[in-house]
Amino acid sequence: MTVDRSSRAEEGIVVGTTTFTARALQRLAVGIAHDVARVSVRDVGVQLSDEHGALRIAVTVPVAIATKSGRPLVDSGEDLRNGLIDGMRELAGREVGTVDVRYSGVRRSTERRVR
Known part of the structure; x- marks a missing residue:
């Protein structure tokens, strides 16, 4: 069986696959x-794992405390x-x-002005 590729080319359809590796x-x-x-x-x-076809992400970050920001950790999370x-x-x-x-851990961040 042959496939008419001219109609696909006219529509702008590109055949192929895109693959993301685990590292990516x-x-x-x-x-x-x-x-x-x-x-x-x-x-x-970051640790990634499979959860019934969806990603499960476990992320570990330090608390970033800005001098002027008083946001609760729950909101940041x-x-x-x-x-x-x-x-x-x-x-x-x-x-x-x-x-x-x-x-x-905790990281202090100071907001800097750009000149």
């Missing part, structure tokens, strides 16, 4: 956690959880079933 998914999760938690990449620990769920869905097309957040 791990690095992506570390980057997302780094951005959301506002801590150094080296302070972020919720932001991190939602950031990982949304980021992995948007950037890698992966469903995240569970995100476990563990805080380890």
Whole structure:
């Protein structure tokens, strides 16, 4: 059986697959956690596992205490959880079933003005 590829070319459809390795998914999760938690990449620990077809993410970050911010840790954890769920869905097309957040240590961050 032959396939008429000319109609696909006209529609702009490209045939193929996109594959994310486990390491790529791990690095992506570390980057997302780094951005959301506002801590150094080296302070972020991420473990990925399978939970009935969805990702289970265990993330460990230090508590980032800003001098002017008085946000509760529960809100920061919720932001991190939602950031990982949304980021992995948007950037890698992966469903995240569970995100476990563990805080380890404290990092003081000072907000700096850019000149």
